[in-house]
Amino acid sequence: MTNFDTNIFDNLESEVRSYSRGWPAVFESASGSWIRDENGRDYLDFFAGAGSLNYGHNNPVLKSALVDYIVSDGITHGLDMSTVAKRDLLQTFQDKILKPRGLDYKVQFPGPTGTNTVEAALKLARKVTGRSSIINFTNAFHGMTLGALSVTGNSMKRAGAGIPLVHATPMPFDNYFDGVTEDFHWFRRVLDDSGSGLNRPAAVIVETVQGEGGVNVARAEWLRALADLCAEREILLIVDDVQMGCGRTGPFFSFEVAGITPDIVCLSKSISGYGLPMALTLFKRELDVWGPGEHNGTFRGNNPAFVTSKVALDHYWSDDTLHKSTLTKGDKIHQAFTDLANQFEGSVSTRGRGLVQGLVFDEPENAGKVCKLAFDEGLLAETSGPSDEVVKLLPALTITDEELDHGLAILADATGKVCS
Template identity: 80%
Template sequence: MTILEDKPGTHAGNDIFEHLESEVRSYSRGWPTVFETASGSWLRSEDGKDYLDFFAGAGALNYGHNNPILKSALVDYIMKDGITHGLDMMTTAKRDLLETFERVILQPRGLDYKVQFPGPTGTNTVEAALKLARKVTGRESIINFTNAFHGMTLGALSVTGNSMKRAGAGVPLVHATPMPFDNYFNGVTEDFQWFSRVLDDSGSGLNRPAAVIVETVQGEGGVNVARAEWLRALADLCSEREILLIVDDVQMGCGRTGKFFSFEEAGITPDIVTLSKSIGGYGLPMALTLFKRELDVWGPGEHNGTFRGNSPSFITATEALNHYWTNDELERGTLRKGERIHQTFMNLSDMFEGVSTRGRGLVQGLVFEDPSDAQKVCAIAFEKGLLAETSGPSDQVVKLLPPLTISDDELEYGLNILAEATAKVRS
């Protein structure tokens, strides 16, 4: 028998991941299989087992895996030798995307935003938003919220709440002040009472902030949903005090909560919006930073990035906008399927003590008082062929982010698995 491990540079089976890949890997620990192909709402491992995906690339695959409509447009573009890498040069692919984004998304919503391509990830667009807010206002401080998650680079990490992720910075994370997110005090006190008081009190010691950054639904923070009236009050507070409002729509945008932007339901118009994940359509890297026209004070090249011009993403993004956002069919389906998940989770909450639920659209959470129960439910679900992750400061929430294009039958199949897993853990 040949033992491959004895030969330098060769490793059998899955040993290469443990041998060569960093200990920082995480999802592969909870889902210990090697995936090979994916289509729609399903992934298949190399040993032929199928897994229903209630994770969707952490929200980067709102239109599913290898969406055939988007794939066809991408293959055609590649086969025509379309520009792949363009920095911020003018290309036909970028022009088509900008024209489509303005026609399909901005104009129908009365939004007069400029569009910046900051680099291809969520943390890139958050960094651009923070830098721009500071440049526009001349102030340094940013207000963020408890349990927020905005990215893993230093600026984005400074406005993130998770202590484990913050500790990884290795340096002080400064110029940010956390405030309580909606219902942080469980209705005991008015959320903005402290915020508005320290802003107006010259003795509070709070530096006047350049901006407030907020998620309408905190996905990584545990599926914490901000009420529409809370968001409106926050927007009013910022407007009255000349503080810029940044909405981080990296995970909750592109239809995850129903409408294209998650803040639409509240009827607010943020000064700056960050988009990534599913804006590329096909799971390809892409990010946008949107901001009101009068805030465009950048000098040429003042914020840039080698891969901000990812043209294949422009192609699939344009196709996704044209196919899914010229009518309300996807939005209505998202809300209907979200309600179906909510009903199932409400039933489980009624059946088992210490279980509750919260969410909007197709981001839904099943919350366990004992965090280990959430982790056990996800482990059992994986064994039964379902991918779901945990979130929250103690990983106490089973968080669902299925593709928006998931079928009703697929949704029911996955919900049955979760119900069985919950019953097994709580029995």
């Protein structure tokens, strides 16, 4: 390999890149929960494309269907035209996901990323209600385009907009005050107080587990109270399930544990099954007030992603095997992290649900140190939270117990070196 090939990233690629700085390797291939660099070194992946690879890298079942589709000259780009691949996906989504859960949602294909589905949800809520204000929550992350960024909490990301981000009002997320006060009551109070200055909102947008915000888990009772309040005040409830949906927390939708039915649901990341760009915006049938072409996008018809999504739903969501397995594996991580929290009491704590788990460090810089040591030992993990104080795990849902044990041992050793 020449120096030019080695340095091309520094010489030509923008300084905006981030993950490559923490993982200084040039990756070449991947399979399951493993990714290999160009020198032949294997890394166990506890990141899974930021939750885009719930079924692992190059899942053989999905890969076979994708290869067959491409070889048969199946339509790749279809705008929003009707295609066989789209019809098959819609029918499967209805049969495997919506009907068993009693959900009567219409399905919109926005642009292919998470921020696209959030933008569609916000626009639809404003169109339906005729109101402009949106309620979001502290430490939320919803995307990097202007509408999605306006309901995102991270100050660094918000500053990148370069303009004021308006028409959004943050409220405290569940347990924001560490149990000192019932933070949900503040939202109710300002909604009902004519002197609060709060504009009547079109919608509330919420993550049931804030991944980028630091693995902050909303209690089921808090989510139910939020849903009840929105219904009472005729405010639409949007659940952003971009990272936590598609089985990440156990059930297909992360809000199922609370027994609520959001008005609008945002899906992306692992909905394609294979890491291909794809997003869905789901909404109650009566909210479908769009005019033709009122919200569109050139790549909303990613047919190869429709193919892999359909196969993933058939293969993994025809029964509750994956659901149960995810909860069991999540318990394994939680126990390992609880052991570390007990070992380093006062320095480390843990929180999470299903296969999104966080190891929280009282000294924020220690999370980054642990991730660096883990990388040196062949494990990919990332940090999250407002101060990057959390080691956040997002392994593939298909990871084996042996692979989990291997990665957790690396993290335990790294934590010991940093905290001892």
